Amino acid sequence: MTQRTLRGRVAVVGVGETTYYKRGQSPDAEFKLALEAIVNACADAGIHPREIDGFASFSNDRNDPSQLAAALGCRDLRFSNMQWGGGGGGGSAAIGNAAAAIATGQAECVVVFRALAQGQFGRFGQGAQTPTVSGNLAHTVPYGLLSPAHMFVMKYRRFAHEHGVRQEALRAIAMASYAHAQANERAVMYGRPLDEQTYDESRWIVEPWHLYDCCQENDGAAAMILVSAERARDFPHLPCYLLAAVGGSQYRAGAPVHNTPDYATSSFRTVAPRLYEMARLGPADIDVVQSYENFTGGVLMSIVEHGLCKAEECNDFFVLDNLLAPDGQLPLNTSGGNLAECYMHGLGLNLEAVRQIRRTSTAQVPRAEVSMVISGPMVTPVSSCIFGSEATL
């Protein structure tokens, strides 16, 4: 019987994105942004877009695979897939879904994409604007609990209370993203460094999260091309293999109105062990991490839950020098991430993880062989994945 794993079965052979814009500044429609990112990823892979036969996305992406396939001249649409729920928690899961389709012979060449023009559609950061709310929202919205920051911050507050985490740990996470963005011309915050004083003096969004603890709102699109591992060497770039991709969340993570039993969590406690098991690796093997910053507190908890730092040691671990490429103990968000490169619902983090394996990051970690992505902490379901070089197979 074939071993039931994605390890080493699929490779990323192309990555692409549009220009990344601040919210509302894209001159192009969201659908065109999606097409541009996919065309750019194909060019990177050296293939024609018509060779794509599968599409995978997440978070109810508005850009329908049938219409994309029609526009791109795809000859034979075999796989169109949407990861349910979880917002940015679906990013690495979408890659896992695409890989599963390839590994099981359902498709040959799948693009994972996300296009988002928050200037053309609703903003994630705005509350409900209706006269009434019913269902679960009726038990939170009338109390002013409206935005994603409000939905998640009490998880982090409880975690920080239980483990004595200080504000400086969050500041280091924000500053690492901004520091790395200063080398990355794609980054919206390129040329806009962040120092400690600016962070400390920035306004609160919701305590303990300052403005710089919260992701941007952007317009743009990102895409990556996956094929079977057997074909990986036929493409222009250093092969980048998927070693694991898993999704999910703990028991009753979806319990209504903040009643999940294990509350002070980024939802990775059951996911991370499965990730390492599939990759046949452990936390000590991870060379570089991209961890989704919806909010810095989620990054901190998800790093802990992936075993990269003990909960009691956060104040010592999350210091800027530890988090910076090339020499930090755990280089984190080396493109600038959601805070400072672009909030493309986290898919940009996956592209950056591939660049680390290809040795083409603007904040390259020397000898990066194992590259991890953690997608969408604190939502449910979440997901994470690990990419590796040929040497890791």
Add this chain to the structure above:
Amino acid sequence: MNTAYLKPGLPAPAASDLDRPYWDGLREGRLLVQRCRRCDRYQWGPEWICHRCQNFDLAYVEVEPRGRLYSHQRVWHPVHPALGAQGPYVIVLVELPHADDIRLVGNLLGDPMQDLRIGAEVEGVFEHHADHAPPFTLLQWRYVKADGSA
């Protein structure tokens, strides 16, 4: 006189078939939450089935609106037009130890800059919005003083 904690204009709660007894109870100054008629365990928020024993026969049972502060947030950035002039406000998550540790979301009454203490004892305050059409009631919270008085 408007004595509500937050300025008016946020979306009002509309009862559904699932949670109507809860909202009706609040209007009468009573906190009613779900309890399974088979395993006698409490659960919240409202669900169609007992999440422990998968029994559909759930009752709404009155519990004392008293608990301890499980987590909190002080909100500064307004994300709704109604909150534009609000200034900071506090949202709390309150755990009810006498009802299987169910949790409720509300506001913590009093100075929004007051000390926020995880684990502190709090008690419910029924905030009636009688002038709203249709009227509704929210359950708010305040610290219980060391001598047990409110």
